[in-house]
Amino acid sequence: MEFLREGFRRALALLLSGDAEVFGIALLTLKIAVVATVIACGVGLPLGYLLATRRFWGRRAALTAVNTALAFPTVVVGLLLFGLLSRRGPLGGLGWLYTWQAIVVGDVLLALPIAAALSAAAVQGVDPRVRRTAQTLGAGRWLTAWTVAREARFALAAVITAAFGQVVAEIGAAMMLGGNIRGSTRTLTTAVALYTAQGDFGLAVALGLVLIAIALVVNVTLQVLQGRGGG
């Protein structure tokens, strides 16, 4: 138990002293998570809306595919993208392997099914009369979607939180596509794994605490945003 206590003590000291490495890793993690969440939700939420509201051939299959992708192992996504982005792969020319952009691509692929499947469920949960009401009062496609989204705002905020949570906490794709390069692609999760393996328990705990703090701040922020305005 002593090493655990020591770990927390060290973590506190690192955080309070504003350790450059800890903050560098935290900032990179935040950057990757925000960019990946914005892209995944930017595509996933409209996709979810379409899946929930449009009747088209293959809709059921599309829903099944998206729901199956929810359980995609992160290392498999990492492996797949590794093949695509490696020098010999079809996207090798981009030179993205072992860069933060590669991690973003992996994270987007992991968060997209979450954003699409959960937002489809959220929109399906909205009373169908809301959509009809917006339409019959003359709203076009976008305004109708916006009206429905306003009704599902709590569920959609939870979707964004879940997507962000997936992105910020995953390690498989970040490790395989980023390579855990110090000062360049080391994220909180890969760093925690590395420092734990190296026996630097204090640094690992400090980074773990930062990870939890980020998750907490994002959740609280979304809750505050949800709280504004009543029914």
Added chain:
Amino acid sequence: MVELRGVRHRYDGRLVLDLEQFAVPAGAMLAVVGHNGAGKSTLLRLLALLEAPTEGSVLWDGAPVPRRAPTALRRRVTLVEQRPVLLRGTVLENIGFGLRVRGIGRADAYKRTAEVAEQLGLLSLLERRRTELSDGEVQRVAVARALAVRPDVLLLDEPTSSADRAAAGAMYRALSHERAERKARPLTICIASHQLEDAYRWADDIRALADGRLSPVTPENLFRVDLAPAGTDTMSARVGAIDILVTTDRAGPAVLAVPPGDIFVSREPLSSSARNVLKGRVTRVAAHRGGGVAVTADVGVELIAIVTAEACRELALAPDAPVVFSFKASAVRVF
């Protein structure tokens, strides 16, 4: 104005509407009556261009409407659902929703909102949210919201189902006011109702819907029943608190119509061949659009009989007067 042609509409393979032709002429005040589940709400959704029929076409001013109706066309017709929902925000924002989406300026939108809110007695509720309103108030807000955008066609699904008498009166006054104000471009109204009183009071054209089809008989006294054997050549149907005897060889689920002109109205039971003799009290006496007087009585269920004005006077038929309705088992239509 708007017309359905050769329309067959299905939900999950089940046929819910089957109409060879259904036209709503410009400026009409049309009522569609029928029991619950007759297809009235589906019909209104098709007329509102919110759904495309599974088969057949919808025509607007004679031109076919594409399966995805253009927004500009959809803006000419507004539907108020049977149990309307208010959108997030205040009553003011709800009534102004349609005006905002049409890009109408804040000042003009507010003026129009206040105007319809006043007509429907909603001025004191403008800052309330949906959770602070009764069902009847929600319904009035929904009607105000639909009227605010000045549609060419207004579709109302059971508009007074949650309203009390005074609120229903306000609603119909607002509709009349709107129609009177718009002489150049008359407002077409189509009301779906299972309350015949609504229909007879306001409509100048009444059509009956039964099991998704237009019913060939007069729409009064229409009931969905289960026919059970009652004698050698008669069937019995439970309607409300009474049993109606019918001459038919059919059994099981059916729709019954008692033609109002075939009902004998008397103060005392008659000695006659009529197998159905029902005692009750008059609830309403009103001029019938097709001539004569429509006498509505509660005889265990609400029935309407048409009598001449003279007969009405002689029998002193007035609300609350005791009355006997008699009709032959063979007069009852089954379909």
